[in-house]
Amino acid sequence: MRTTKRGKLAVIAVGLALVAAACSDSKDTKTTAPPAKGGTITYAAEQEFYTYNNGTSDGNAFANALVLNPVQPSTFYFDDKAALVMSTDLLDSAELTSTSPETVVYKIKADAVWSDGVAVDCKDFQLAWISSNGTLTQQGSDGTPVTDPDSGTSVLLFNTASTTGYENIKSVECADGGKTVTATYDKNFSDWNALFSGLIPAHVVEAKSGVADIAKAYADKNMADLAKAAEFWNTGFTADKGIDPTVMVSAGPFMITSFTPGESVVLEKNPKWWGTPALADSIVFRLIDDATQQPIALQNKEVQVITPQPNPDLLAQLEGVSGAEVKVDGGYTYEHMDFNFASPLTKQLPVRQAFALCLPRQEIVDKLIIPVNPSAVVVNNHFYFPFQSEYVDNAGDYAKVDIAKAKSTLEADGWALGSDGIYAKGGTRLSMKIARKDPNPRRASEVQLTAASCKEAGIEIIDQPNEDIFSNILPTGQYEIALFAWVGSPLQSSQKAIFTTGGSSNFGQYTNTKLDPYLDQLTTELDPAKLAAAADAADKLVWADVATIPIFQFPDLTATDGTVTGVIYNPTQAGITWNAQLWSLK
Amino acid sequence: MLRLIIRRMLVAIPMLLVCSVLVFVLVANAGDPLEALRGRPNSQQAIAQRTATLHLNKPIFERYWLWFSKMLHGDFGIDNKGLRIGPQLWRAMGTTLQIVLLSTILAVCLGIAVGVISAVRQYSFFDYSATFVSFLFYAMPVFWFAVLLKVFGAIEFNNWLENPGIGTVGFLLIGLLGAGFTSMLFGFKRTVSKRRRLIAGIAGFAGTVLVCLLVDRFLADRTYFRWIGTVNTTDPRFAHQGFWPRLGDHLGHLLLPVTTLAVISYAGYSRFTRASMLETLSADYVRTARAKGVSERAVIFKHAFRTALIPIVTVVALDFGAIFGGAIITETVFSIQGMGKLFREALQKDIDPNKAMAYLIVTAINVVVFNLIADIIYAKLDPRIRHE
Numbered sequence: 001m002r003t004t005k006r007g008k009l010a011v012i013a014v015g016l017a018l019v020a021a022a023c024s025d026s027k028d029t030k031t032t033a034p035p036a037k038g039g040t041i042t043y044a045a046e047q048e049f050y051t052y053n054n055g056t057s058d059g060n061a062f063a064n065a066l067v068l069n070p071v072q073p074s075t076f077y078f079d080d081k082a083a084l085v086m087s088t089d090l091l092d093s094a095e096l097t098s099t100s101p102e103t104v105v106y107k108i109k110a111d112a113v114w115s116d117g118v119a120v121d122c123k124d125f126q127l128a129w130i131s132s133n134g135t136l137t138q139q140g141s142d143g144t145p146v147t148d149p150d151s152g153t154s155v156l157l158f159n160t161a162s163t164t165g166y167e168n169i170k171s172v173e174c175a176d177g178g179k180t181v182t183a184t185y186d187k188n189f190s191d192w193n194a195l196f197s198g199l200i201p202a203h204v205v206e207a208k209s210g211v212a213d214i215a216k217a218y219a220d221k222n223m224a225d226l227a228k229a230a231e232f233w234n235t236g237f238t239a240d241k242g243i244d245p246t247v248m249v250s251a252g253p254f255m256i257t258s259f260t261p262g263e264s265v266v267l268e269k270n271p272k273w274w275g276t277p278a279l280a281d282s283i284v285f286r287l288i289d290d291a292t293q294q295p296i297a298l299q300n301k302e303v304q305v306i307t308p309q310p311n312p313d314l315l316a317q318l319e320g321v322s323g324a325e326v327k328v329d330g331g332y333t334y335e336h337m338d339f340n341f342a343s344p345l346t347k348q349l350p351v352r353q354a355f356a357l358c359l360p361r362q363e364i365v366d367k368l369i370i371p372v373n374p375s376a377v378v379v380n381n382h383f384y385f386p387f388q389s390e391y392v393d394n395a396g397d398y399a400k401v402d403i404a405k406a407k408s409t410l411e412a413d414g415w416a417l418g419s420d421g422i423y424a425k426g427g428t429r430l431s432m433k434i435a436r437k438d439p440n441p442r443r444a445s446e447v448q449l450t451a452a453s454c455k456e457a458g459i460e461i462i463d464q465p466n467e468d469i470f471s472n473i474l475p476t477g478q479y480e481i482a483l484f485a486w487v488g489s490p491l492q493s494s495q496k497a498i499f500t501t502g503g504s505s506n507f508g509q510y511t512n513t514k515l516d517p518y519l520d521q522l523t524t525e526l527d528p529a530k531l532a533a534a535a536d537a538a539d540k541l542v543w544a545d546v547a548t549i550p551i552f553q554f555p556d557l558t559a560t561d562g563t564v565t566g567v568i569y570n571p572t573q574a575g576i577t578w579n580a581q582l583w584s585l586k
Numbered sequence: 587m588l589r590l591i592i593r594r595m596l597v598a599i600p601m602l603l604v605c606s607v608l609v610f611v612l613v614a615n616a617g618d619p620l621e622a623l624r625g626r627p628n629s630q631q632a633i634a635q636r637t638a639t640l641h642l643n644k645p646i647f648e649r650y651w652l653w654f655s656k657m658l659h660g661d662f663g664i665d666n667k668g669l670r671i672g673p674q675l676w677r678a679m680g681t682t683l684q685i686v687l688l689s690t691i692l693a694v695c696l697g698i699a700v701g702v703i704s705a706v707r708q709y710s711f712f713d714y715s716a717t718f719v720s721f722l723f724y725a726m727p728v729f730w731f732a733v734l735l736k737v738f739g740a741i742e743f744n745n746w747l748e749n750p751g752i753g754t755v756g757f758l759l760i761g762l763l764g765a766g767f768t769s770m771l772f773g774f775k776r777t778v779s780k781r782r783r784l785i786a787g788i789a790g791f792a793g794t795v796l797v798c799l800l801v802d803r804f805l806a807d808r809t810y811f812r813w814i815g816t817v818n819t820t821d822p823r824f825a826h827q828g829f830w831p832r833l834g835d836h837l838g839h840l841l842l843p844v845t846t847l848a849v850i851s852y853a854g855y856s857r858f859t860r861a862s863m864l865e866t867l868s869a870d871y872v873r874t875a876r877a878k879g880v881s882e883r884a885v886i887f888k889h890a891f892r893t894a895l896i897p898i899v900t901v902v903a904l905d906f907g908a909i910f911g912g913a914i915i916t917e918t919v920f921s922i923q924g925m926g927k928l929f930r931e932a933l934q935k936d937i938d939p940n941k942a943m944a945y946l947i948v949t950a951i952n953v954v955v956f957n958l959i960a961d962i963i964y965a966k967l968d969p970r971i972r973h974e
Binding site (some may be wrong): 057061151153161234289296504 | 618621623624629630631632633634635636637638643666667668669670673674677678681733736737740741744812814815816817818819820821822823825918919920921922923927
């Protein structure tokens with residue numbers, strides 16, 4: 001009996017202690033608190049950083065670019081208006097000294113050094129060119145090139161993400177102790193100022209692969225050495241090996257100091273940085289891959305900057321976060337309708353014209369995009385976007401819905417309105433399928449709005465949803481119109497693949513022999529004014545052919561918790577960290 | 587016993603082999619690992635490169651053999667990003683193990699305790715409330731519960747930590763909790779009079795309020811760090827600090843995901859324990875024990891509870907193996923890189939065959955192992971099994 005009572009007392013004591021503990025949960029957190037103001041700004045990354053070499057085919061990812069922006073040196077960078085601006089931190093000058101052959105002379109700042117003390121010099125430019133010019137291919141043990149049996153394509157020695165531009169360069173010469181670089185092209189490349197960005201340290205590749213001089217190995221065609229260098233370039237920079245300060249060196253305001261897989265990357269000030277110091281002490285990337293959880297993390301003050309894909313729910317969620325500053329802009333990714341020129345219906349110009357006249361682009365923007373981005377507009381140019389100075393509205397008659405004109409266009413071409421309210425010609429009804437990705441509620445609504453509007457013009461629109469239109473629909477040609485988005489680019493050289501005859505991204509097999517020379521000019525023109533003129537001429541031709549119809553830019557969201565300044569949206573592939581050195585706590 | 591274990595293990599090996607072949611063939615046909623490379627600037631070269639890395643041009647059984655022989659040496663190959671899979675797999679297993687282990691312990695302790703009390707005091711107020719709560723937990727969508735936890739358990743609680751204090755309402759609520767707790771403890775036996783329960787309750791209230799007063803004094807004019815995390819398992823700002831601060835930070839991040847998982851399993855375990863316990867309590871041997879004059883405590887714990895535990899242990903062991911495969915939703919909501927996320931990544935966009943295989947084979951081994959463990963425990967607890 002006595003023991004029982006004592007037992008009960010003990011239990012009560014424990015119970016009280018538990019309640020007391022519940023009241024004072026935080027007893028030991030006092031000692032664990034980090035310094036209240038250390039100038040750390042945390043960004044919620046949607047995908048994980050995984051390699052320092054963003055130039056490899058495997059490593060080419062936005063997540064890596066975001067971390068590397070303030071770490072690796074670039075000759076030019078994209079500003080918030082998508083213009084390429086020379087980095088005055090890295091270069092004294094970058095001059096196009098000759099247009100035939102195209103020659104660019106870069107003068108690197110004398111005090112530009114990597115964080116391990118080695119100078120940033122011509123060798124780094126040479127490595128960029130050697131690794132991405134596409135001339136070196138893998139060789140098997142018997143010395144023959146390794147090829148893919150299906151396509152017969154040789155496997156490149158350097159597993160580069162893109163050879164664009166670099167393949168046009170004939171030579172990269174060094175002078176002035178490596179501080180002057182001369183790149184000579186054998187075929188002009190209009191977007192030369194987009195090259196030599198995100199430079200990889202050549203001295204690291206040399207040291208780690210045991211190659212004495214990579215440029216010499218290239219000049220001598222020393223394949224054994226090049227293979228060793230390529231091996232390291234391809235695989236040596238991945239983050240799964242941890243952060244080796246002798247490998248992931250920095251020549252920017254910040255350097256990578258720690259990486260916790262699945263969790264975070266920490267950038268801290270680069271002590272060897274020669275330019276204007278960054279305002280924050282540290283930028284942290286925390287992996288939050290579920291976008292709907294980012295506003296909660298913002299509210300819990302775990303992160304200060306988020307850039308999730310916006311939708312009305314997310315915006316409502318952010319409205320509930322006190323102090324949050326939210327901004328939505330239109331980016332480079334744009335929605336568009338693409339015609340199939342192999343289809344008997346859409347290969348006829350009047351049909352495409354009539355469709356363009358009944359396609360309710362303004363209504364789509366008003367009903368589906370304005371709720372997310374109040375400043376959204378209809379895009380009326382295929383080559384430039386409304387935020388660019390070169391943007392011109394070339395839509396002409398197609399700028400607005402005109403049902404009467406759509407009908408008259410069809411009637412002039414011999415189409416007659418059938419008893420079902422749909423036009424027909426020679427026994428063929430004007431019924432077209434719009435292929436789109438499924439599930440995608442927004443695109444389903446776009447097709448619905450289009451079908452309703454075009455029905456008035458006597459055109460029947462049938463929704464053709466498919467989980468993967470690029471694999472299942474576009475290659476088969478069994479569609480009239482494809483609704484999808486292009487990830488656009490400020491680089492005009494990238495437009496050719498979409499519009500040129502037989503272009504790799506020209507799914508609808510559009511062809512116009514008058515257009516092709518302009519597209520060629522977009523890849524080679526060195527005079528910015530002439531380039532813009534060529535793009536404008538090309539755009540007018542594409543509109544006249546009604547080959548594809550742009551609709552709207554995808555909205556991009558930038559939100560901060562209100563405690564930071566200097567976070568400015570950038571529509572290009574540079575992403576939000578393009579000016580990370582200017583981020584600061586209020 | 588040893589023979590049983592050996593026999594079971596010998597059966598497991600061919601089972602795993604067949605399983606690995608089957609899964610390999612399924613994964614090989616599940617999707618196009620080159621999908622993301624199509625339409626890129628240098629797609630031809632990139633496709634050639636990946637085809638060579640993944641041996642896609644070789645027949646499937648040769649590929650299986652290449653994969654299998656490497657896997658036997660612990661090499662799971664590289665994924666589509668060019669990263670080694672082994673370290674990712676071990677890390678994901680470690681993370682998931684922490685969460686699953688903690689949540690299972692929590693759920694089992696709570697579930698069994700509540701289940702036993704519910705059964706012993708069947709149709710009491712406690713039983714009804716426990717039933718209500720477990721069905722509520724059972725019915726709640728995980729992501730919704732997780733978000734609720736984040737809002738109240740993290741954001742609001744952290745706001746409170748920044749400016750802590752108990753407040754009048756807090757005193758009252760905590761006091762009432764204390765009162766309920768003590769009166770329940772004292773009055774657990776049905777013979778205890780109402781007056782005594784009331785006195786115990788008042789004493790509990792007074793004691794708790796007194797403690798809280800002291801705590802409130804202590805908290806006044808202090809401010810604390812926002813301890814509870816809603817994402818990841820660590821805060822990088824603690825990376826350079828000592829062991830204890832890092833452990834504290836880690837626990838602050840594990841709290842919510844562990845609670846989320848525990849709550850779901852708890853609901854099941856408590857119902858299961860209650861049913862099992864009710865069954866044994868009405869068994870003949872329990873009645874015999876009571877008739878012999880064995881004390882109620884001994885009847886419940888020595889006679890009924892031990893027997894009731896047998897099926898529960900088996901369920902827990904099997905469950906553990908299953909959740910270890912990853913709690914995809916919980917891991918996603920809390921941005922935790924565990925097994926579930928690994929699997930999701932392997933299937934997202936273009937299929938990552940090596941990654942998917944690594945996950946599937948580990949999960950298969952896991953299920954087999956925990957089935958074995960369940961069998962062994964079952965045999966250990968129930969003497970009838972061994973003799974058959």
